[in-house]
Amino acid sequence: MLAITRYEGDTSAPTLLIAHGLFGSARNWNVIAKRLSGPRPVISVDMRNHGESPWFDSHSYADLAGDLAEVIEAEGAPVDLLGHSMGGKSAMVLALARPELIRRLVVADIAPVAYSHTQGHLVEAMRGLDLTGLTSRSEADKRLAASINTASVRAFLLQSLDLKASPPRWRLNLNVLDREMDKIVGWPAPEGEFTGPAMFIAGAESDYIQPDARPLIKAQFPKARQIKIPGAGHWLHAEKPREFEAAVEAFLSA
Structure with a gap:
């Protein structure tokens, strides 16, 4: 099971689960997780091969989505799920495979596409x-x-x-x-559709969500809203935390 950090909140509301990006950890989301908690419980995880979570020999999006599903099933579904970058791709794969586990989906600065860059x-x-x-x-x-x-x-x-x-x-x-970098920057192109509410938040200064990705998002996430945060790059939650938090709060409580 992934390592979890918990933030208390009103248990009558769905829990918000936060999945960080490559080289990150739950610690990176500490301030935002605390500020989003209260109206709801928030849990933030260390993804596999990161932080205090177990190390494995593989790091595919099927693996990462499966890890999140295990956490959600232990917590009690459905949850609201927020994922950034690698965490966002993991969240999308899970939403397409197991839509019943997720009430609302927030994807931060990543698209359902393969990228050519490497880290x-x-x-x-x-x-x-x-x-x-x-x-x-x-x-x-x-x-x-x-x-x-x-x-x-x-x-x-x-x-x-x-x-x-x-x-x-x-x-x-x-x-x-x-060794798994090609899978991390890639995209497994899963089939399926998530018909629940979804929000894709891009940094206006980031090039991770290109115009040609928008129809791909709409095809599999038909209710997706797409917004941009001015002045923010790829690490939008760190660069414009208040604006990011306000957008997420408005979406989750709508």
Whole structure:
């Protein structure tokens, strides 16, 4: 079973389940999960091969959707499901395969398509980080800067570095994530349709949801609303948290 972080709320409302993206964890969603809780219980998971969740040899979207289904069945279906990037694809695959588990679906900055980019260079940078004698995040950041220029990307990745372990270690199954990268950036093209309410939120500065993806979204998620958050890129929940949270709250409570 996936590792779960819980936030209390009104149990007469459906639980909101949050699934993070590649290299993320439930911790990345802590502030938003807390703020969305209250009117409803919220649970945030570490996806397989991430955070405190178990490591496996495979990382397909069928696997990821199956993990989420196991959590939902244990919690009591249906839930509202919010997924970002890799978590968004996992959420879509589950919604198409097991629509009865989901009341409302929120997909953040990802489309039901295969992408040509890879995040393999980030895996290499993390693998290449010299962990010898590391005791501070600032020192880790300094070392990681040799291979990753962008400070915000380094800060995001370093949230998954466990400095309390001896020796320090990544809370990411880097070998499997690297080997399965084609599946992660790809799309298994599942059949089916989710006819419940759905909202696809894009960052206006992100290029992850292209115009040609919109008819594909509508074909399998016929009730999907599609909105953009101005000034936000791919990590829209981190870059424009209040706007993101307001859009999700309005949709869930509609």
